[in-house]
Amino acid sequence: FRDMVMKKMQHMKSLNWRERQRARMELEAVEKTGFGPYFQVVHDVVCFARREGILYNLKGSGASSFLAYLLGISHINPVDFGLYFARFLNQGRKDPPDFDLDFDSRYRDRVLEYVMEKYGKGKTGAAFVCSLKNYRARSAVYETARAFGRPPAESRALSKKVPYFAEPDYLRKHQAPPGCKEIWGAASELTSVYGETSLHVGGVLLTPPPVSRYLPLEKSAKGLIMCHFDRDAVEDLKLIKLDLLSVRGLAAVSGAKKELNIKNIPWDDEKSFLLLSRAQTIGCFQVESPAMMNLLSRMKPADISELTQALALIRPGPTQSGAKQAVLKAREGRSSANNPFLSRIIPETGGLLLYEEQVMQVAERVAGMSSEQGDSLRRALKKKSPYPALKDKFFQGAQKRGYTRTETAKIWDHMEQFSSYSFNKAHSVSYACMAYQSVYLKAHHPLPYLKAVLNSGGGYYRLPVYIEEAKRLGIKILPPDVARSDYRFTVENSCIRVGLLSIKRLKTSTAKKIIGERQRGPYLSLDDFLIRVSVTRAELFSLVKSGALDSLEPRRAEQVLNGYKGGRGTGKVPDIDEPRKERMLIDSLGFDPLGDALSLFKGKRPVLRVKDLENRAGQIVELMVRVMDARRKKVRQGLTYFFLFSDETGMIEGVGTKKCVSFGSPPACYVQGRIRRSENGRVKIFNCTFLSLHE
Template identity: 30%
Template sequence: MYLNCHTYYSLRYGTIKPERLLAIASKNGLQTLALTDINTTSACLDVVRLSSKYKVKPVLGVDFRNGAQQQFILIAKNNNGFQNINAYLSQFLHDSELKIPEQAPELNNTFVVYPYVHNKPYSLKSNEFLGIKPQDLNKLKFSKWNAFRGKLVVLQTVSFENKKGFNTHRLLRAIDNNTLLSKLSKSEQGQETDMMLPYDELCKTYKEFPELLKNTASLLEHCHIEFDFSQETPNNQKTFTLSEDSDFQLLEKLTYEGIPYRYQNPDDIIYSRIEKELDIIKQKGFVSYFLINWRILEYARSKGYFYVGRGSGANSIVAYLLRITDVDPIELDLYFERFINLFRKNPPDFDIDFSWTDRDDITQFIFKNFKNTALLTVYNTFKFRASVRELGKVFGLPKSEMDVLVKGKYRIKDLDKLSQLVIKYSSYIQGFPNYLGIHASGIIISERPIHYYTATFMPPKGFPTTQFDMVVAEDIGLYKFDILSQRGLGKIKDTLEVVKYNHPEKTPIDIHDIKRFKQDERIKYLLRNAKAIGCFYVESPAMRMLLKKLQVDNYLGLVAASSVIRPGVARSGMMREYILRYRYPERRKDAHPVLLNIMPETYGVMVYQEDVIKVAHLFGGLSLGEADRLRRGMSGKFRSREEFLAVKQQFFDNCKHAGKPESLTAEIWRQIESFAGYAFAKGHSASYAVESYQSLFLKAYFPLEYMVATINNFGGFYRTELYVHEARMHGGTIEPPCINHSFNEAIIQHNTIYLGFMFLQSLETRTIKKLVAERQKKGLYKSLDDFIDRVPISMEQIAILIKINAFRFTGVNKRELLWEAHLKISKVVLEESTITLFKMDRINYKTPQLPSTLLENAFDQIELLGFPLCNPFKLVSNPQKSELRAKNLIIYKNKVITIDGYLITTKHTVTSSNKHMYFGTFLDRDGDFIDTVHFPPVAAKFPFRGPGIYKIMGKVLEEFDCVNIEVISLFKLAVIEDPRYSEVTKPVEA
């Protein structure tokens, strides 16, 4: 009887979760329900999937509205009608200027319901009806439509469950309209009665109009929607060559053709693995999936794009031979069943990383070459702190009060009533969808039109995007293609270009020669000593310390480290145990014999996601399908689902029946649960390690060129400043931007690195383009006058260039240059320089001698670049006398010392007792790292106070050859007075 039901996917309007809507319907005795969210079909497939659980027949449609103004409701008779509705809705979601008309379109296999307005003329077609709300019944008695009850249906809207839901609805509407709750217009909100009534009560409400109940029941009876959630067969594009047989022949041909590139002497192990994989791929219907990935990457290689195929797809030798991945699953003993197995219903996916500069072209290629394609959405939800601010504005709280609430520094009973309401409803709407975004990488290529499943919207990227997320896509059998971007690949690509122009004699470089890299002594040295700043995945403080502790210098050790570093392994307490067993073989005997037998390579420690499957299967007695479902359930997406909980119970039951000690079972489950959602697949770690080796090779042999590429790709884990420092540590001479040498990006000339103009804050892109283009066209600039004659520029823009000393080639002090520029540049900027027949001599004004110092340069660099190019310790107002350096700390093990450090980065974490602590990374005067730990009492008493140099007092600790300082006190040192603003400027050199 309900034709107009909303979930909270009616964004900033509805307040009911999809499953809760079904539960309410079941509780109220309903057998059928029409889900008609406002301008969206986000919840439709999930409601259909869950409907059988509540024994409610689902009907799908859309409530078409302009803002809060309802125009009409379209209800699908069947799947074809649903597709038509999705296609129609998408027109408006693709073009924001289009308004939904008052008159519904003529769409096959749909019903139309118009909201009844008294005395408004209607001309209804055979599939169109008037919806009569309970409050309209009295007016209906005096309307001409009372005589045409055959065209009338019940229209009891459902937007919220109860009074609290209505209050939440009003708050959401106020947020949506950016207005105070007290000023929210009635036209922008629903009726307080827009709730679901029990079936009998609804019938009682319309008892004087039984025809309406009959018509509504008849309409719903004529609607039937079906989707297959069994996932027995994928719903992606079925074929690549228009024939499944020819698809398989092509896949088989490409696989065997790829053997010579990967293996010099293939043996029976390789051939039998290929046969097994091809057979499973064919049985599971994933042939076209492999071929589509192959085609995408064939295009990428033809364009010279660098990419990395990672994830569990690296477990496939077919993927390796098709060059989808660069990880040899035979070498690493990766079993294919982790990626695809006959028990697994969930679709597999490849994660393909591209350089951030190449990804958009790859996406364009996919949309151009494959018919039914769309990006996947992601539901951006209300977060508690953001909600506090939004609701604070709605209630009219001043900013100072909102700041207190956001920081959580209050006792709820001490708050006034409005503040309490803000906290109460912020908690309630936390997790509600707020708006639809774009999944970081997911693309689906469907056999059916995308609108068969969902409407699409058009975000700024310009590609149609679904209204459901990746979880729903998997439920319906649409496995995604993950096209990601990362700057690590951009650094590798750009480094090769930099080497080409700075050391042409050393090119070309085969960056894919991973087998050679694995034996390279320079790379082993960098790994063993954790000298990997700038290198993909191995440069963070945590990874740097782990490499030192493990003393890793080989590929397999790095693969393990890539997974051990993940939070789950540390939380389970097994990271430390792994380090002990790795370094001290005698420690391995402490491992439980069962686990050591299952995981000999990692000494009985669960390191990879595959280990969850191994332990669940071999220890917990689960089938491979059940074990993989358990592993996937740990990821968080399915953690609350009943099928996952049933597998968990099966694990314990099997162990109990097998007579395993309860304490051992509980401990192994604790290890599984604490890390499985964070650990990598072994193939994923191996893929990361391949990219790490590529970047380590470039760092080992071309450190300056690699740092230039790193700087131009906006770094990695750290700020640009550290990579500039790293270049200096490798013998580079760092120069600020120069109008005669620099470009937009940083460049290198032999060992001299000129920073690019793009690093100058507030320097406009058009200024940079004009400056560089003019220089390339007519040669170097000879003087300030020559520059002003040739480049139209404002005083504000040229001041930036002068302050950064970009005119230092002139030999004129920059203070004098600023005076000259002020006198010679008009406040009005010409678009182009005016060409005259005769060159006009500029009047040369005599400017006073205004010396500047290196210290002034440093402060100008801090202002314009964000950091100084000199040693920052030279800017301390009262230099400390301590000569202690990071390299000498080990001498003072277990002793309290004081050392000065320049703050590089901090990491915040929360203890098990919910207290805040930090890890710090500093540089000493020589540029070497100092690592610190700040436990909660110290972190609270001596907080970090932004970038700068700190006096660190603490106890020197050492574990596994890794030294850090347990901080006792921390004080930020004062810097010298900014000489640019001092009363008397003395030409003191820094």
């Protein structure tokens, strides 16, 4: 391992003295703890990914390691971001470190196959970690009722007497319905046991051979070797594991970069940060949720450091503790840092402890503690475990450095208050850098980037949201066409053409036949197509409804008639009207590529458009919209629905307590509610109520 590191250092002539010193310090720590072979295994895995052209991203505390950066395991230089190696590995840590790697979702399984092939059968044992799932209260009632011989319908009805978000102890605290006491009691016991084991999404256990010497093993449903222990149990046993995860956001970034042949991206691009400050980030990795867009429009990040802060602040902890509001108020100049001593030590967050590494930084600067001691203090504060010896050491060290006991007590109180909600800065930096790349691609290359987003399956939202975002940016969406479409979305004359695999009920094998036959020669007519490609009746109807046969026979009623007659029909019937065509198109794809669905209902009721709402705060309005996203969350007041609405002029968020009445996919309806302006200046519609478009 030492030879590998020294060779890398010799090749990298641009390393400065701080980086060389950091590399030597880390090398010494890795050798003392015996984790050199672990670094070598991870290095081998990422080398395989690079050879295969698979994009990866190291997240978590592993990004704090300069050796990981030197060996190409990480893409970020921890020295540039002030990251502490001791947060990842030090001699005082009792549990082993682990690297968490995200991979392009399209090719992650190839990486897993490589790891299991090389290390599962070779000199190092390897097995997948399992996930243990326990029963929720509602599912426990259903399974118990079925075990007691109740019919499925009756079991479902009984389970629905339990609230959807009920805690596991709900059954113990609430009385059973009449005649169900025995089922209720048995179900309450079931919530405390694990219902099934399944394969972990990407956890791989690495041990000396054989793995069965350390853990019991079994084969998963797919025939993969899996241990009986979950990730927490593996960590408790001090065994080494490697997380190899699949991320669709990386597939979008990788797809666009490969198509554009982009190797390097500037980290100070003005257009990218303008997009972030305007929160126009739908389709961008980690920064597209409504909550994140609200935060971005308020923070207006101007560099990677501020984007890193945003990704740390968006978590529930900083919101619940008040840290999020405190940081935002300090940024907006509405409050000063509540501890002048900390504001000098950690000025980037106004003296507030947002990152776990800042606890270590304060321990080092205020009390003269080592990085290892600072990490021990961070862990103790995080877990709220007893730490009298560490507290005494902190106070004694601070006193030696000239701090009074009162000043030290204020700093300590601040650390106790916020450290339990602080976040791993290395993780935030890693995600911020990947998020920035996606924003850069959207800002400068929206067409290929959004095509890549669509082909990756999207991210936070369902596919229709990204279709609407593309149209908002002026990108025309073309319907599928057997004469032009590929399997997936493609760029065609500055437009995005829908792929054949987007058509519901069309088999992959049929799409393959359509494209394969087309490569032998273009389809000359509908008759020619039906002779050359064998399709089922259901597939033919789907092709007709999606408009994929329009280039061969634009009169869809004749398409259906000819299809019934095996391609030999000559009958003439009236064509299908436009409203029905639009409904058929949406039904066959699950989204509206043309954007004409709402226009079919215009004029039925007087409604406003999204772009007209900017100056209507406080007013009750009515819109005709598509419901692009709807999420149900449990809040103090009960169940609340959070919506994302769109029309041809833009998108707006909505909040309500009722489901929407709608038709189509994505659903379309009338929505009524009161417009309010939030702290970040964005307008939203509250108290949403819905009416069908047919009312």
